[in-house]
Amino acid sequence: MQNTFLIRRQSVLVFIGLLALFTIGATLLSEGLGIGLVSTSFVKTLGKTLCLCLVALAMDLVWGYCGILSLGHFAFFGLGGYMIGMWLMYARTEQIVINSLANASLPPTPDELSDAIGTQIFGVVGGSDIPAVWTFAHSLPLQLALVVLVPGILALVFGWLAFRSRVTGVYLSILTQAMTLALALYLFQNDSGLRGNNGLSGLQNIPGAAAVSQDLISIWFLWASAFALGLGYLFAVWLVSGKFGSVIRAIRDDETRVRYLGYSVEAYKLVVFVITAVIAAIAGALYYPQAGIINPAEIAPIASIYLAVWVAIGGRGRLYGAVVGAASVSLISSWFTSGQVPDLPLGFYTVKWVDWWLVLLGFGFVLVTLYAPQGLGGLFDRLVRRQNP
Amino acid sequence: MLRILTVMVMLVIATLPVAAQTGQLQTILQENSKDVERASRKTISAVLDALLASGNENVPVLLENWQNKQLWMRKADGLFFYVLKPGAKPIELINIDTGAVEGTAEKSDLKELRPNSGVRSVMAAVLVQFQLKSSDPMTRLGALSAIERSAEESHFTALRAAVANETDDAIRAKMQRLERLLTIQFDKQSTARVEAIESFAGDTSLDVRAVLNPILITRTKVAESIPETDNLAKRLSVGDDIAYADAYQMLVDSERAPARISKQARDAALVENISNGQVGGFEVASLNTEAARIKAYQALVAESDVPPFITNEAVQAAIDNHVFYDAYIEPEATVTDAARKAVRAINLSVSAYQIADLGLDAVSLASIYFLAAIGLAITFGVMGVINMAHGEFIMIGAYTGYVVQQIIPDYTISIIVALPLAFIVAFGAGVVLERLVIRHLMHRPLETLLATFGISIALQQLAKNIFGTQARPLTSPDWLDGAWIYNDIVSISYIRIAIFILALLFLVLLLFILNRTRLGLEVRAVTQNPRMASSMGINPDKINMLTFGLGSGIAGIAGVAIGLFGQVTSELGSSYIVQSFMTVVVGGVGNIWGTLAGASMIGSLQKVIEFFNPSNTLAAQTYMIIFIIIFIQFRPKGIIALKGRAAGD
Amino acid sequence: MSKNPMLLEVSGVSVTFDGFRAINNLSFQIASAELRAVIGPNGAGKTTMMDIITGKTRPDTGKITYGRPGKNLLKMSESAIARIGIGRKFQRPTVFENQSVFDNLVMALKKNRSPLDVAFYRRSQEDIKKVEDLAAEIGLTEQLHRMSGELSHGQKQWLEIGMLLAQDPKLLLVDEPAAGMTPEEREKTTDILRKAAKTRAVVVVEHDMEFVRRLNCRVTVLHEGSVLAEGSIDHVTKDQSVIDVYLGR
Structure with a gap:
């Protein structure tokens, strides 16, 4: 069955092929395993971009296909990052503490260990007790389960409340934005148990892999991200190409009518909302070990809106559109804001792109919404249609 | 020799008049001249007592001048004078008894007495008696x-x-x-x-x-039985009012019981007695749990002279043999009883006033939310256009106010100019946005949301590029400074009152425009049925443009008000946007009264949550948003819902 | 009556919008295989009645039971009501224009509608056959793989009726099926509805007396939210109160 499914959709094969080529190419050019033409930090940027593509894919499923303009999916992304970050930080601190206590005159007791770890991690917010939310932080499998469970359950509860009361359209968008704001504000507090605005840091150091250089770790994560994106893409294509896709697109276009066909619209929306939240969380869990640090500012409502911008520019309702949009806009964005773009002297005024990039992006986005509502993907489709009428 | 004589005579002549006129105060000061010159808190009282005992009517003047560093000493003979104009050349010397000018001297010949603050406060205390x-x-x-x-x-x-x-x-x-x-x-x-x-x-x-x-200050004490002399406040029950560890520590501190062996002491003893990788017969490597360490220490007690653990039973017995209680420092029971009763009554009225003050705070926060949201109530509520750049119109208004203040330095005039100007600027920006973007996205709310969000990013960054990232001040005129104070608890600043009045004005104005004017009628017609309205000769494009401009202009005025209240930054607007949308949604879309209700609810709610958890406004906001999400479950159409058969299908 | 048991019983239903009483103590029954026309002037409460039966509007008072044993419809959601066999066709044709006629019909086929079942649904030969038969019945075989947005108005109406039939409902509520149709299209619509009514109950809300006459069935006249008259078309058109309501306006 999988065969027929793949053969039926050649574009999927093209996508997977391109993704593989890209990953192999980046590996061959990298410092870790290749000829060293591409720096390790750029490999990380590429890996992170793949994760952003994955969360954009989730956004496209929930918005482009199901019509729910969620302004909260980056919050799920961040939560996923927090969950994996807790293990990374805890396990690494534990190793450091064990090493430093190795020469103590008495072997440390569990209490002493946890005290020392607590002081290391929470000293910065004036605490030494390990908060209850870190109960499972010592175990990778449990914390990996939380990567899926915490955002999933949050999405389930929030979605159930919101969809049950038939909040739709912009109201739902505002509500999801409020949820995101509430989460970010909560995490900003020092007594949230997640180190307040300091966030979690040192996540690029993988516990138990201290001997492995960052050059190599960056390649691991590049492959992991590419694998996750490929898998996510296959899943998304499978989901939207069948009857399920038919139903959620119908919900997007006219949910009342779908209700009279006997489909429980709320259940479908909830399923899509939760599944995409989980995909976003997985993307976040892969992203933040490459970024090295996560803090509540990452979760701020604006991030989720940027996510919507990427998908809109790429072309919503097309899976490849989301990927193209996220990859191009985020890469160009980091290029402009890194200060690598030469300033533009106008004689009377010099345009510094670091300052003006957001102005350009903002107005550019308005133009896309006005004149290319289907995004780059829409333009591409029109071009293809013109060639093969 | 002759010259020396001459000098001596001259000196005597020079001092004679002074000596002749030495009055009572000067005499007292001279008697204590050391303490006067180097006054300290300890020694000054003797001088003051002597002065007071004299009953001289000029003592207050002396103390006042001394306190104000106007009492100087002539180095040559140690006499004291008042120096009222230390800047003059030469300096005039004034007799401390008569108040007459007594001659002049160079500054280098004089010593200024500088009593320290402790001395000055003692003097002030004495002085008060005269001043009364x-x-x-x-x-x-x-x-x-x-x-x-x-x-x-x-x-x-x-x-x-x-x-x-x-x-x-x-x-x-x-x-x-x-x-x-x-x-x-x-x-x-x-x-x-x-x-x-x-x-x-x-x-x-x-x-x-x-x-x-x-x-009513108490001190926790421990004794075998409560002594009669203590003014008992409360007997403490160990375990409930005072923790076992604290109670035992009190016994230890008062030497009624031996100290327990702390973990540190235990571990130190273990480390000290390690020999050949063993302690008390246990391998050191095995001591990685509390239980193992306790066992090893107990073994150590048996074989060497480390002190044994104090058992829990011993602790319990020691605690049982004593009473722990709070006693007032004030020994009089009648006084403490009366004070307790009075404080209880006072606390009752204090909490009543606190609630009143909380109410005032809530009203003032509600008016800020209302101001921020009322523009949205028109564009989003009445027109149904979602404008994520609404916050940036607030920001535009605030920056307009700032620019006006740079040009017109008089704060009163600049505010009077800034308010209408902010309206005009924001109105213009709104009209431009409507014509260029929103009109083309009619009936595509999600696209409108995103496009206006693009505008919001661009405008915020533009403001950053023009005005910089640091906060700009928008200063309120003097007559808005200060606060209306009812008593020590209930007070509200004038600026908050002004914002409240402004909010009220807008409410009335908008209700008037929407319900009583031709424009309002046409707006309602266009929003309800644009095709029907246009067939009746109303130009919907024009009405939409004007309405959107009106909403944006009001946001501009709100920006001036909010800027006066806080500071002007490029993030000013975006920090209110989520709350503003919440206000409109919670209140009920399409209804100015609804916005008022929403603002009141959110404002008071936030204040009440802050009241219970004053240290944490972040948590207050979090809980408030969660509350709103749950609230919408029960009233999806807001507090004031427009009833009727749902349109569509 | 016993050989044709009651399928739907509406009793004493009232609903008020903002002081306006749209449905006033309305009671009627539909048998399990019956074609019924509901007529009435504008504002008589026809659409509101359908809204109440399909769960969109909750009445203030009254009771609606459906099937044997009688289920209380008032406690069910719109989708649950649709799943137990009540289909509704809207006045404006509402099909999913971005999807093919085939996909529209597949979505409507009577199948388990839970998200999990739908996600793992695979088209069986049997289902494809069923869809093709339906397409033939509504005359859209040629258009089966076209986007439904490209269909003509009448074709969309038929597609919607086809989707209703695919749901295999026991009770079909049809709102003004003939609006905007050519005479030939009306003829065909009448045939489809009459045929459908042989195996199930069909309630047609209509303005057009000619169309109702052609249906040749029992007629219920609604006025100001309650039943004014009921009987054959000839009976109700002779009823004085009906004449007053229709002509007195």
């Missing part, structure tokens, strides 16, 4: 407030005497009140103190609370 008798009512009032600031026992008798002689009713009332306060603190008769305490029942002033609270 002064004929100038302002001086007497000044003395009273000096006593209020730091009351001393010596004031008490002086004040009592002054009350009897006071002629001014207002001042006498003040004096009597102060006298009662001092009675509570310093009277020897406990009946008089109790009476004074009872006279303050229900008085919520800070000074009363400041006097009563120290009476």
Whole structure:
């Protein structure tokens, strides 16, 4: 069955092929395993971009296909990052503490260990007790389960409340934005148990892999991200190409009518909302070990809106559109804001792109919404249609 | 020799007149000249006592000048003079007894006495007694407030005497009140103190609370049985009122019980007795749990001279043999009883006032939310256009105010100019946005949301590029500074009152425009059925443009108000946007009253949550948003829902 | 009556919008295989009645039971009501224009509608056959793989009726099926509805007396939210109160 499914959709094969080529190419050019033409930090940027593509894919499923303009999916992304970050930080601190206590005159007791770890991690917010939310932080499998469970359950509860009361359209968008704001504000507090605005840091150091250089770790994560994106893409294509896709697109276009066909619209929306939240969380869990640090500012409502911008520019309702949009806009964005773009002297005024990039992006986005509502993907489709009428 | 004689004669002549005129004050000062010159808090009282004992009427003048560093000493003969103009050349010397000018001297010949602050406060305390008798009512009032600031026992008798002689009713009332306060603190008769305490029942002033609270300070004590002499406040039950560890520590501190072996002491003892990788017969490597360490230590107790653990039973027995209790420092039980009763009554009225103050705070926060949201109530609520750049219109208004203040330095005039100008600028921006973007995205709310969000990013960054990232001040005129103060608890700043009035004005104005004018009628017609409206000769494009401009312009005015209240930054608007949308949604879309209801609810809710958890406004906002999400479950159409058959299908 | 048991019983239903009583103590029954026309002037409460039966509007008072044993419809959601066999066709044709006629019909086929079942649904030969038969019945075989947005108005109406039939409902509520149709299209619509009514109950809300006459069935006249008259078309058109309501306006 999988065969027929793949053969039926050649574009999927093209996508997977391109993704593989890209990953192999980046590996061959990298410092870790290749000829060293591409720096390790750029490999990380590429890996992170793949994760952003994955969360954009989730956004496209929930918005482009199901019509729910969620302004909260980056919050799920961040939560996923927090969950994996807790293990990374805890396990690494534990190793450091064990090493430093190795020469103590008495072997440390569990209490002493946890005290020392607590002081290391929470000293910065004036605490030494390990908060209850870190109960499972010592175990990778449990914390990996939380990567899926915490955002999933949050999405389930929030979605159930919101969809049950038939909040739709912009109201739902505002509500999801409020949820995101509430989460970010909560995490900003020092007594949230997640180190307040300091966030979690040192996540690029993988516990138990201290001997492995960052050059190599960056390649691991590049492959992991590419694998996750490929898998996510296959899943998304499978989901939207069948009857399920038919139903959620119908919900997007006219949910009342779908209700009279006997489909429980709320259940479908909830399923899509939760599944995409989980995909976003997985993307976040892969992203933040490459970024090295996560803090509540990452979760701020604006991030989720940027996510919507990427998908809109790429072309919503097309899976490849989301990927193209996220990859191009985020890469160009980091290029402009890194200060690598030469300033533009106008004689009377010099345009510094670091300052003006957001102005350009903002107005550019308005133009896309006005004149290319289907995004780059829409333009591409029109071009293809013109060639093969 | 002759020359020396001449000089000596000259000197005698020069000093003679001075010596001849030495008055009583100068004499007293000369007798204590060492203590005068190098006055310290300890030594000064002797000098002051001598001065007071003299009964000289010029003592207050002397003390005042001394306090103000106007008492100088002539180095040559050690005599003291007043120097009122230290900048003059040469410096004029004034006799401290007669007040007459007595000659001049160079600055280098004189020494300025600089009493330190401790000395000055002692002097001030003495001075107060004279000031209370002064004929100038302002001086007497000044003395009273000096006593209020730091009351001393010596004031008490002086004040009592002054009350009897006071002629001014207002001042006498003040004096009597102060006298009662001092009675509570310093009277020897406990009946008089109790009476004074009872006279303050229900008085919520800070000074009363400041006097009563120290009476009720307690100290935790331990004894075999409670001594009769202690004024018992409460017997403590160990485990409930005081933790076992703390109770035992008290016993240890008062040497009634031996200290327990702490973990550190235990571990130190273990480390000290390690030999051949073993301690107490246990491998060191095995001591990685508490239980193992305790066992090893117990083994160690058996074989060497480390002190044994104190068992829990011993601790329990020691605690059982003692009573723990809180005792008042104040020994008089009648006084503490009266104070407790008075404080309870005061606390009751304090909490009543606190609720009133909370109400005022809530109203003021609600008016800010209302101002921020009312523009949205028109564009989003009435027109149904979602404008994520609404916050940036607020920001535009605030920056307009800032720019106007740069040009017009007079704050009053600049505010008067800024308010309409902010409206015009934001109105213009709104009209441009409507014509260029929103009109083309009619009936595509999600696209409108995103496009206006693009505008919002661009405008914010533009503001950053133009005005920089640091906050710009928007200064309110003097007459808006200060606050309306009802009592020590209830008060509200004028600027908040102004914002409240502004919010009220807008409410009335908008209700008038929407319900009583032609424009309002056409707006409602266009929003309900644009095709029908246009067939009746209304130009929907124009109406939409004007309405959107109106909403944006009001946001501009709100920006000036919010800028006065806080500071102008490029993030000013975006920090209100989520709350503003919440306000409109919670209140009920399409309805100005709904926005008012929403703002009131969110404002008071936030204040109430902050009241219960004052240290954490972030948490307050989090809980508020969660509450709103849940609230929408039960009233999806908001507080004031427009009823009717749903349109569509 | 016993050989044709009651399928739907509406009793004493009232609903008020903002002081306006749209449905006033309305009671009627539909048998399990019956074609019924509901007529009435504008504002008589026809659409509101359908809204109440399909769960969109909750009445203030009254009771609606459906099937044997009688289920209380008032406690069910719109989708649950649709799943137990009540189909509704809207006045404006509402099909999913971005999807093919085939996909529209597949979505409507009577199948388990839970998200999990739908996600793992695979088209069986049997289902494809069923869809093709339906397409033939509504005359859209040629258009089966075209986007439904490209269909003509009448074709969309038929597609919607086809989707209703695919749901295999026991009760079909049809709102003004003939609006905007050519005479030939009306003829065909009448045939489809009459045929459908042989195996199930069909309630047609209509303005057009000619169309109702052609249906040749029992007629219920609604006025100001309650039943004014009921009987054959000839019976109700002779009823004085009906004449007053229709002509008195």
